[in-house]
Amino acid sequence: MVHSLTEENYLKAILSLSNENGQVNVNHLSKHLSIKMPTVTAMMKKLHSKKLVQYEAYKPLKLTDKGKKVAALVVRKHRLTEMFLVEKMGFGWEEVHDIAEQIEHIQSTEFFNKMDELLGFPKLDPHGSPIPDKHGKMVWKEYAKLSDCKKGDRVKLTAVINTSEDFLKLLNNKGLHLGSVLTIKAVEAFDGSMVVSYEKHTSETLSQVVCDRIRVEII
Amino acid sequence: MVHSLTEENYLKAILSLSNENGQVNVNHLSKHLSIKMPTVTAMMKKLHSKKLVQYEAYKPLKLTDKGKKVAALVVRKHRLTEMFLVEKMGFGWEEVHDIAEQIEHIQSTEFFNKMDELLGFPKLDPHGSPIPDKHGKMVWKEYAKLSDCKKGDRVKLTAVINTSEDFLKLLNNKGLHLGSVLTIKAVEAFDGSMVVSYEKHTSETLSQVVCDRIRVEII
DNA sequence: TTATTTTGTTAGATGACACTAACAATATAC
DNA sequence: GTATATTGTTAGTGTCATCTAACAAAATAA
Numbered sequence: 001m002v003h004s005l006t007e008e009n010y011l012k013a014i015l016s017l018s019n020e021n022g023q024v025n026v027n028h029l030s031k032h033l034s035i036k037m038p039t040v041t042a043m044m045k046k047l048h049s050k051k052l053v054q055y056e057a058y059k060p061l062k063l064t065d066k067g068k069k070v071a072a073l074v075v076r077k078h079r080l081t082e083m084f085l086v087e088k089m090g091f092g093w094e095e096v097h098d099i100a101e102q103i104e105h106i107q108s109t110e111f112f113n114k115m116d117e118l119l120g121f122p123k124l125d126p127h128g129s130p131i132p133d134k135h136g137k138m139v140w141k142e143y144a145k146l147s148d149c150k151k152g153d154r155v156k157l158t159a160v161i162n163t164s165e166d167f168l169k170l171l172n173n174k175g176l177h178l179g180s181v182l183t184i185k186a187v188e189a190f191d192g193s194m195v196v197s198y199e200k201h202t203s204e205t206l207s208q209v210v211c212d213r214i215r216v217e218i219i
Numbered sequence: 220m221v222h223s224l225t226e227e228n229y230l231k232a233i234l235s236l237s238n239e240n241g242q243v244n245v246n247h248l249s250k251h252l253s254i255k256m257p258t259v260t261a262m263m264k265k266l267h268s269k270k271l272v273q274y275e276a277y278k279p280l281k282l283t284d285k286g287k288k289v290a291a292l293v294v295r296k297h298r299l300t301e302m303f304l305v306e307k308m309g310f311g312w313e314e315v316h317d318i319a320e321q322i323e324h325i326q327s328t329e330f331f332n333k334m335d336e337l338l339g340f341p342k343l344d345p346h347g348s349p350i351p352d353k354h355g356k357m358v359w360k361e362y363a364k365l366s367d368c369k370k371g372d373r374v375k376l377t378a379v380i381n382t383s384e385d386f387l388k389l390l391n392n393k394g395l396h397l398g399s400v401l402t403i404k405a406v407e408a409f410d411g412s413m414v415v416s417y418e419k420h421t422s423e424t425l426s427q428v429v430c431d432r433i434r435v436e437i438i
Numbered sequence: 439t440t441a442t443t444t445t446g447t448t449a450g451a452t453g454a455c456a457c458t459a460a461c462a463a464t465a466t467a468c
Numbered sequence: 469g470t471a472t473a474t475t476g477t478t479a480g481t482g483t484c485a486t487c488t489a490a491c492a493a494a495a496t497a498a
Contacts, residue, residue, distance in 0.1 A: 004485090006485065006486095025445075025446085026445075026446060026447090027444080027445055027446075030445095035485090035486075036486075036488080037445075037446065038446085038447070038448080038449095038487080038488085039485070039487070040446095041446065041447060042447095042485080043485080046484095057446075057447070057493090058445085058446065058447085058494070085330075088307075089333050089334075090333065090337075091333070095329070098327070099325065099327045099329075102325045102326065102327070103322070103325060106318065106322060107321065108317070108318045110310075110314070111304075111318050114309065115308075118308065225455065225456095244476085245475075245477090246474080246475055246476080249475095254455090254456075254457095255456080255457065255458080256475075256477085257456095257458085257477070257478080258455070258456055259476095260478090261456090261477095265454090276463090276476075276477070277462095277463065277464070277475085277476065
């Protein structure tokens with residue numbers, strides 16, 4: 001079964017929003033895709049009838065297993081493309097996203113399998129995001145959200161969920177990178193922000209918005 | 220100005236048909252694209268209003284200079300992609316066409332310029348077809364059609380126009396390849412077929428259909 | 439608990455690109 | 469030079485993915 005470029009984009013968006021926020025509703029999806037809500041509703045009905053999405057009026061959206069697989073395969077194609085553009089074609093990381101958004105819709109399993117092979121079957125992309133295998137299986141080590149950890153935890157930064165330029169810049173400004181080992185010194189009940197220490201930083205504050213998007217391994 | 224995938228395909232088809240046959244009409248295009256004539260007529264009107272095609276009812280179709288450039292840039296992207304897939308990714312020539320048909324519509328000048336660079340700025344693809352430069356200029360050496368040559372001419376096979384599998388197989392069966400040097404021994408007035416000799420072949424007959432699609436340099 | 443805001447749905451329209459059916463022009467054959 | 473075949477156009481539909489306007493449900497605030 002093939003799916004239109006449009007359908008693929010909706011499925012991918014649902015997957016990525018549900019990784020970021022847990023719940024996904026029509027409004028989120030609408031904003032994320034810059035597509036008006038009625039259009040989203042209509043597409044959800046269509047994807048529901050194709051058994052890719054569980055949709056009931058006024059209920060949050062969920063991918064079916066089938067939908068999850070399709071979405072994961074698109075993500076696979078996207079991440080392999082980004083890797084390929086950087087590693088094999090000499091592009092900078094900031095340049096590759098828009099190209100990968102287009103190439104991820106190319107229909108040719110062999111094309112992406114070849115990239116995979118040439119790249120040596122990578123498991124994670126440079127943001128720490130997992131690359132699904134050719135069956136759509138994410139070897140997603142179910143990392144914890146930093147925001148779900150508690151005072152005293154020592155954790156290793158293993159992945160970031162959002163890869164917007166602004167977010168990466170913020171991490172950079174604070175000297176945070178994949179592999180950083182943080183100790184949680186305090187969690188503010190008021191705004192969900194965390195005070196952490198790592199390396200030369202004895203006391204840095206990270207807002208809840210940031211902590212929500214950081215994935216860690218508790219050590 | 221960007222053009223839809225659909226528009227690009229029409230423009231490319233007109234360019235390729237006019238290289239093959241000289242004249243292009245709605246019926247040819249319709250067959251070539253497997254799209255019904257009324258749809259083609261409608262698109263011609265649209266492309267005319269965008270000044271990409273010269274269209275007048277019942278007249279043959281012609282690309283404007285602008286249309287020619289757009290079409291040539293699509294061809295450039297197609298041929299570079301084919302080269303890249305073969306040279307840099309290890310695909311066989313028979314596998315690459317369908318993938319290239321999709322990738323040729325990717326919108327990213329840098330992506331294709333990078334391929335061009337990695338390939339060492341090739342001028343011809345392995346079929347002998349010229350690769351337009353980044354401005355859409357074909358360094359088309361205006362090769363002669365084999366079918367326009369006359370008895371006694373000695374010519375070098377420099378390019379083939381049609382790249383269907385059946386056509387390439389025929390050339391292969393006859394031991395013809397790029398660079399073959401042919402001597403024209405006779406031209407049959409009746410059916411336009413030619414009797415030629417080359418290498419170990421002292422007398423081979425090529426039908427007009429074949430001769431029309433072979434480009435040569437007279438030496 | 440009622441009022442207001444936010445979120446979601448239905449209904450109806452639009453543009454792009456395809457189709458079929460019917461008719462018109464051009465080209466070819468007799 | 470009329471008849472026939474081929475080619476091309478017009479008119480009217482359909483589907484996909486989008487929109488706006490209007491209304492409805494759910495969540496939040498007063």
